[in-house]
Amino acid sequence: MKLLLASRNAGKLREFSALLPELQFVLWPAEAPELPETGAFFQDNALQKAEGARAWWREHGTEAVDGVLADDSGLCVDALWGGPGVLSARFALDLPSYLERNRRLLAMLPGDADRRARFVCVLAFVPLAARLKGGPITVSGAVEGGLALEHRGENGFGYDPIFIPDGFDQTFGELPSSTKHTLSHRARACAALRECLPELHP
Ligand code: ITT
Numbered sequence: 001m002k003l004l005l006a007s008r009n010a011g012k013l014r015e016f017s018a019l020l021p022e023l024q025f026v027l028w029p030a031e032a033p034e035l036p037e038t039g040a041f042f043q044d045n046a047l048q049k050a051e052g053a054r055a056w057w058r059e060h061g062t063e064a065v066d067g068v069l070a071d072d073s074g075l076c077v078d079a080l081w082g083g084p085g086v087l088s089a090r091f092a093l094d095l096p097s098y099l100e101r102n103r104r105l106l107a108m109l110p111g112d113a114d115r116r117a118r119f120v121c122v123l124a125f126v127p128l129a130a131r132l133k134g135g136p137i138t139v140s141g142a143v144e145g146g147l148a149l150e151h152r153g154e155n156g157f158g159y160d161p162i163f164i165p166d167g168f169d170q171t172f173g174e175l176p177s178s179t180k181h182t183l184s185h186r187a188r189a190c191a192a193l194r195e196c197l198p199e200l201h202p
Contacts, residue, residue: 001199002026003125004061006035006053006070009089011157016069018181019190022200026065032056037072042086043138045072046124050136054126066129073121073185075159077105077147079113085120088159102151102162115146117163121185123193137196141188156180 002024005016016025028035035052037045049070057068074088084091084105092101109115122140127133145165153161153173161173165183172180181187194200 001066002064004028004053004057004065004068004128006049006068009071009157012071012073012186014157015177015181015184015186016071016190018177019187020193020200025069026063028053029062032060035070037086040086042072042074042120042122042140043124045086046070046122046138047136050124050126054128057128064129067125067127067132070124070126071121071186071189072124073119075163076118076120077109078116079109080105098158098161099151102159105159106147106150106162109147116144117147118142118144119159119163119185121189123189125193125197132197132199137193139189139192139196141185141190141192143183143185143188 005013005025006028007013008028013027033056035049037048039045039048049072050068053070054068074085076082076085092104095101095104120140120142122138125137143165145163148162148164148171151161152171155174155177156172161171163172164170165172168175
């Protein structure tokens with residue numbers, strides 16, 4: 001099955017190729033517009049991105065695809081009232097690197113703060129091929145954990161170096177990607193997508 005992946009995030013692209021190896025992905029073209037994500041919830045944004053990509057691809061697509069896959073995700077920190085949450089991609093954009101953004105996020109927590117946090121991922125799948133009947137599907141996944149005291153490790157992307165999943169001492173930045181792929185929010189959402197879409201089973 002060939003899906004249009006409605007994302008410009010290189011870290012997500014790498015992970016989808018590893019998590020859904022049975023799929024062929026067509027990448028969102030450089031000349032295509034930014035996709036809207038104006039919702040208050042991950043699910044709204046995932047659907048907006050998937051529907052926006054489908055509409056654009058119908059007019060401008062260069063090859064047939066079976067459907068569109070979009071991902072809206074983020075880090076939700078209890079001590080920040082769930083933030084940065086849906087605003088994760090827009091947090092501290094005045095700073096040029098994730099190293100600096102992660103340090104700013106950690107600095108927002110007092111030393112004795114509750115460090116509980118979770119990564120959340122909502123996937124929206126919109127079918128395009130006539131044989132895939134039905135409307136859009138959304139599924140979600142989450143991984144519970146806590147914030148490290150400092151940025152640690154270079155694996156993964158984004159907030160991975162400051163997130164320690166429950167049951168581990170290392171951050172996602174230190175753990176191998178193979179470990180992240182057994183328990184991450186995105187891995188769990190991909191597993192849920194397979195449950196809803198038997199066509200995805202290898
Ligand atoms: P697209 O909309 O093009 O997919 P984006 O980066 O804007 O890319 P989101 O709006 O979903 O995507 O923002 C998610 C942000 O949350 C992302 O930029 C990362 O900073 C963070 N994030 C999501 N999943 C992550 C993961 O597995 N590891 C680390 N950070 C993650």
